[in-house]
Structure formats: structure tokens, C-alpha cells
Amino acid sequence: MQFQLLLSATFAAGLTGGSVGGLTAGHSESCAPDRAGRDETTVRRLSDSLHLIHRYGANMVVFTGPDGVLKVDGGFLDAAPEIELALAELTDEPVRYLINTHWHKDHTGANAYWGLAGATVIAHENVRMRMLGSGDKEGEKMLFHDPPMDPEGLPTVTFRERLELTFNGEPVLIEHYAFGHTDGDSVVYFPGQNVVVMGDLYRQDNFPYIELRSGARPAGMLRAIEAVLRRVPADVTVVPGHGAVGTRADLREFYDMLWDANEQIKRAVTAGQDLIALYNNKMLGEYEDRWADGGQRNRVRGFLQIMWYCYAPKSARGLGEDRAPAVKPEF
Ligand SMILES: [Zn+2]
Numbered sequence: 001m002q003f004q005l006l007l008s009a010t011f012a013a014g015l016t017g018g019s020v021g022g023l024t025a026g027h028s029e030s031c032a033p034d035r036a037g038r039d040e041t042t043v044r045r046l047s048d049s050l051h052l053i054h055r056y057g058a059n060m061v062v063f064t065g066p067d068g069v070l071k072v073d074g075g076f077l078d079a080a081p082e083i084e085l086a087l088a089e090l091t092d093e094p095v096r097y098l099i100n101t102h103w104h105k106d107h108t109g110a111n112a113y114w115g116l117a118g119a120t121v122i123a124h125e126n127v128r129m130r131m132l133g134s135g136d137k138e139g140e141k142m143l144f145h146d147p148p149m150d151p152e153g154l155p156t157v158t159f160r161e162r163l164e165l166t167f168n169g170e171p172v173l174i175e176h177y178a179f180g181h182t183d184g185d186s187v188v189y190f191p192g193q194n195v196v197v198m199g200d201l202y203r204q205d206n207f208p209y210i211e212l213r214s215g216a217r218p219a220g221m222l223r224a225i226e227a228v229l230r231r232v233p234a235d236v237t238v239v240p241g242h243g244a245v246g247t248r249a250d251l252r253e254f255y256d257m258l259w260d261a262n263e264q265i266k267r268a269v270t271a272g273q274d275l276i277a278l279y280n281n282k283m284l285g286e287y288e289d290r291w292a293d294g295g296q297r298n299r300v301r302g303f304l305q306i307m308w309y310c311y312a313p314k315s316a317r318g319l320g321e322d323r324a325p326a327v328k329p330e331f
Pocket of ligand 1: 030031102104181200
């Protein structure tokens with residue numbers, strides 16, 4: 001196993017996390033739906049050596065082989081014993097590496113469980129920062145893992161832009177995309193298996209969550225997805241953070257929806273519509289059925305709230321982001 005720490009340049013930090021006046025969308029460090037008894041642990045084969053494990057709405061991927069297990073995302077802590085049993089059906093080898101795609105608890109809650117079992121945790125440096133503690137940064141209330149992560153669960157290998165491992169004789173590429181879902185998102189590529197694991201930069205079962213308070217913005221999520229789409233082959237298997245495994249075409253559908261919704265919302269805010277009007281007018285049309293599970297109003301409201309606060313003027317306690325129409329890239 002080799003590490004190649006490729007780049008150390010600081011990524012563009014044009015957007016700083018700021019408070020979002022009036023933003024009430026609850027998130028509680030998790031993007032998964034309510035955990036109460038909704039599902040059981042399921043294992044799905046993606047290839048000979050890659051499997052998807054799903055529990056409590058969260059997707060995890062395990063790469064098994066002679067070097068042991070490399071796991072992408074840990075899931076919730078209370079699911080960990082069940083996940084371990086499911087893994088034992090696949091391999092006798094231990095989890096050597098645990099990659100966190102971002103800091104939310106539905107992806108990191110079991111970190112210490114796997115860390116105590118000997119796994120080395122790998123994540124973007126901002127994931128570690130948000131796990132370390134609480135408090136303010138530059139006078140702004142920041143979002144932090146609450147309570148702080150146990151030492152055994154902290155990432156001990158961090159990176160800024162990308163990290164390349166060789167594991168089970170194959171490359172595993174971990175790439176950071178800035179300010180899409182959070183400020184510490186990674187996409188994990190398994191080129192030898194033709195699989196890409198998106199974390200919550202892509203969810204298949206709901207509108208996206210864009211964590212404005214971490215500096216994430218709709219444009220950042222669109223840039224991230226565009227970069228992945230430009231890179232992966234047409235027959236790639238795409239694993240979302242939540243929801244069913246899909247194809248490049250499914251990821252493209254998500255991108256097109258977000259692009260269109262983003263432009264529509266910019267226009268509506270420019271025209272002076274407030275959040276209640278956006279919601280009551282069902283402005284996202286058929287997207288509300290497709291992306292909010294039959295138009296569930298709480299899901300529609302959650303997405304519109306984020307998008308509206310992003311573009312609403314500061315006089316309306318929004319972030320006042322630039323609402324100029326964007327030109328859709330051809331690719
Ligand atoms: Zn998340």
C-alpha cells in the first residue's frame with residue numbers, strides 16, 4: 001500500500017462559512033432519513049470485490065481483497081455491529097482503511113468503532129477540523145461534530161486535494177471537490193472496478209442538501225458533479241450517498257435537475273418572490289414528484305429554503321449570492 005500525497009496547494013477559499021440569518025432548516029449533522037426501524041442491513045454486489053452495504057438510509061461501500069477491507073463511509077454507530085456481521089459474510093480480513101466522504105454523522109458516526117478495530121481513517125482535512133471540537137471561527141458560529149469525535153475515530157491521514165492509494169493491487173483515488181455538499185467532500189474512484197462513490201454530492205432519493213453554513217453553494221455542487229461526469233465512462237456504476245445505485249445517466253439527470261432548479265430559483269428571487277410563494281406555487285413542477293418522493297412537502301420545503309436563502313438579499317436575511325443567469329456548459 002502506497003500513499004502519494006500529490007498536491008498541497010490550498011484550495012480556493014473564496015467562500016467562508018457564515019451564519020445564515022433566519023435559516024431554520026434542521027439538519028443535525030446527518031442527511032439520512034429518520035432511523036427508527038425503517039430498514040435492515042442489506043448487502044449488494046457491485047463487482048467481484050466491491051459491495052454496497054446499506055443501513056438506516058446510509059450507503060457504505062467495501063472493497064475486499066488480499067490487503068483486507070477498505071471501507072467508504074462508516075454509517076451510524078448503532079448499526080456498526082450489524083455491519084461487521086454483514087462484512088464477515090464477505091471476508092475474514094479486517095477493515096484496514098475507512099474513508100469518510102464528509103463529516104456528517106450518518107457517514108462518520110461509527111468511525112471510532114472501526115478505529116478501535118484497527119482501521120486507519122482517511123478524510124479531507126476539513127472533515128478532521130469539524131470533528132475536533134466546537135466553538136467559533138472568526139466570530140462566526142461554525143458547524144462541528146457534536147460531541148467532538150473520539151480520538152480513535154479521527155482521520156489520521158488527511159489531504160487537501162487528492163490522495164491516491166494502491167489497495168488490493170488497484171488504484172483507489174480520493175478527490176476533494178470544494179463547497180458542494182459541505183466544505184470537505186470527497187469522491188472515491190475505483191477505476192479498476194468501474195465504480196465511483198459520490199458521498200452526498202449525489203443523492204438519488206431526494207433533492208440535494210447544500211450546507212450553506214459550511215460554505216457550500218449550488219454552484220459548487222454543480223461544479224463537482226460536472227467534473228465527475230466529464231471523467232467517468234458511460235458504463236460506470238455510480239453510488240450515491242443515499243438512495244439506489246445508478247448509472248452515469250442517472251447522475252446526469254440529477255445534474256440537469258439541479259442546474260435547472262438553480263436557474264429557476266435565481267430568476268424567482270430576482271423577481272421578488274419570497275420563500276412562501278416559491279413553496280405554494282410548486283415552482284419546481286414535476287421535479288417535486290421525482291426528487292421529493294412523490295412531492296413530500298417537507299422535502300420540497302427543505303430544498304427551497306436552502307436555495308432561497310442562498311440567493312435572497314442580505315436585507316431579507318439571505319446570503320445575497322450572485323443571481324446572474326449562468327451559461328450551461330456543454331459536455
Ligand atoms: Zn451529508
